[in-house]
Amino acid sequence: MSWHSSVPAADVLEQGSMGVEVDGLRLALFALDGEIHATGNICTHAFALLTDGHVENGCVECPLHQGLFDIRTGRAQGTPVTKDIATYDVRIEDGIVWINTEGRAVSAVEV
Ligand code: FES
Numbered sequence: 001m002s003w004h005s006s007v008p009a010a011d012v013l014e015q016g017s018m019g020v021e022v023d024g025l026r027l028a029l030f031a032l033d034g035e036i037h038a039t040g041n042i043c044t045h046a047f048a049l050l051t052d053g054h055v056e057n058g059c060v061e062c063p064l065h066q067g068l069f070d071i072r073t074g075r076a077q078g079t080p081v082t083k084d085i086a087t088y089d090v091r092i093e094d095g096i097v098w099i100n101t102e103g104r105a106v107s108a109v110e111v
Helices: 009-016
Strands: 001-010 017-021 024-033 035-041 054-056 057-062 067-070 087-093 096-100
Touching: 001 017, 001 024, 009 017, 009 024, 009 035, 009 096, 017 035, 024 096, 035 096
Parallel strands: none
Antiparallel strands: 001 096, 017 024, 024 035, 035 087, 054 057, 057 067, 087 096
16 A cells, blocks of 8 residues: 545545546546545546546536546546546545555646
8 A cells, every 4th residue: 555645635526536646657646425535647648637627517628629527437538538547545544645656647737
């Protein structure tokens, strides 16, 4: 297990989404129904930050070509995106979001 602290959970819940750099990775935190989810922040189609996109119905829409990803599963929802984004386990400890970066997938781009 490789857990890393990131940002206050309250900030993510208030803003709805937030990009973070953890363990050399660009990750995205999204608030959905009062829970926080972590995914890769780089679109698998081209270079765009998903946290610059729009969140609706549990999906994030890429700001560049409007590809959709399910935030909970990372699943690409159809063209132009065909490759899923990575998802990561999250836990909240003393109000801070901790992210487990083990098992990261190819879409999590190192910074
Ligand atoms: Fe995200 Fe094209 S860069 S859909």
